[in-house]
Amino acid sequence: MFDRLYLPALALAAIAAVAFASIWPQGLGDRSPAPFGYMPIQRTPAMQAAMQREALAAQRRGNQQKAAVRDMQTQALAPSQ
Numbered sequence: 001m002f003d004r005l006y007l008p009a010l011a012l013a014a015i016a017a018v019a020f021a022s023i024w025p026q027g028l029g030d031r032s033p034a035p036f037g038y039m040p041i042q043r044t045p046a047m048q049a050a051m052q053r054e055a056l057a058a059q060r061r062g063n064q065q066k067a068a069v070r071d072m073q074t075q076a077l078a079p080s081q
Contacts, residue, residue, distance in 0.1 A: 041047055 042051070
């Protein structure tokens with residue numbers, strides 16, 4: 001008796017969950033269908049510029065660290081006296 005009510009309710013809940021997931025606004029991924037979607041945050045020009053600035057700053061820091069290590073190695077191999 002319990003299965004006669006439980007399984008159809010479970011199937012209805014699964015269908016409702018799939019339908020709800022198809023129209024719910026997305027997070028940072030691709031755009032949802034037209035009436036529900038919006039521009040993903042990571043694709044806005046301001047966020048793209050910020051991401052590019054951060055990548056360039058990280059690359060600059062890495063180059064500075066490599067240069068510092070290279071200078072320390074040079075000093076260790078041939079100390080100037």
